[in-house]
Amino acid sequence: MNKERGFSLIELVTVVVLLAILALVAIPRVLDLGDEGFKTAMTTVVTQFQSAINLSNQMCILQRWAGRDNLPGFGSGDVDFNANCLPSDTSGSNVLGANAARCMRIFQGVLSTSYTVNTTTTTDPDFLAGINGINCRFTFRRDSTTRRFDYGQSTGLVLNVVNP
Template identity: 25%
Template sequence: MNKQQGFTLIELIIVIVILGFLAVTALPKFIEVTDDARQASVEGVAGGFAAAVGLVRSQWEVDGKVSNNAGPNITTLEYDRVTVGLDGDIGYPTNRGTSNSQVTAMTRQDCKDVFDLILQSAPINTVNSNNAKDSRYYVQINAAGSNSPQCIYYLTNSLDTENLANLPGSEVPNGSITDGFSYFPATGQVTVF
């Protein structure tokens, strides 16, 4: 006589219950991993950006702050083989160094230029809402032309890229939760949100 061997119905049910229990307890952890990874990515870029801002300002200090120690304040410097514009009174990066480099004159394009210039391999970023889907960061400015503008770098996969034209210059648009960081060129402060 041939005896068939296999799993009994009870054994199969026990295995399914165990797998279900594991799925219920482990699934929330895997869902949180995606959010944690996105936040860690932003924190890594923001940390590199903050370090680069500090290095540019340190170089400005080392160079003596003023031209020939008697002339006007230094408004550009060579950083990693590129010219970076900075506010000559405070020494923080503001633009490419091709026009007025005072903090009060900053534009969205200047915020993008600072991002591209001081990071050696900057993530793809844009100021154009039409290109946001193909970029890692969307650049905005809050209070352009004020005494203390704020550059805002949104992680694009945390935004509704269909409605970027309506995005206000603030860290948390329309009350939604987003990921990114901001840069205050008047103080050099970088803040992750």
């Protein structure tokens, strides 16, 4: 008696159907990992930014640097502070008041990161710096979902985090 070995047609069809169902469930989840990556990136930047603001505020208070320029030993050494001991610029300005260029310089001055920031999209930055009232606004540009956060120069708080 000669027995043949191999899969029957029913077994083969069953395996193909199971693989198709698995693919229908798994592929959308794999494709959605990009969104999770963007969420993680945004959460990381917001956390780093708030930590840098808190650290710089404490250093400014300890060194009695309120209203002065270029706090030594912090960031690139060119961060300027307002009367509340909060980062206000990197170009010799210690007053409250937001404009996009100042916000960009604050981001660059307090964070040591590979993420780029600019006031225009011409250089294709990761974050677009702008203003929201008297606060700085940083909008993440690498995702179709709007992700942004605001920095309050008078309070030192990261506010209005959208889709972290």
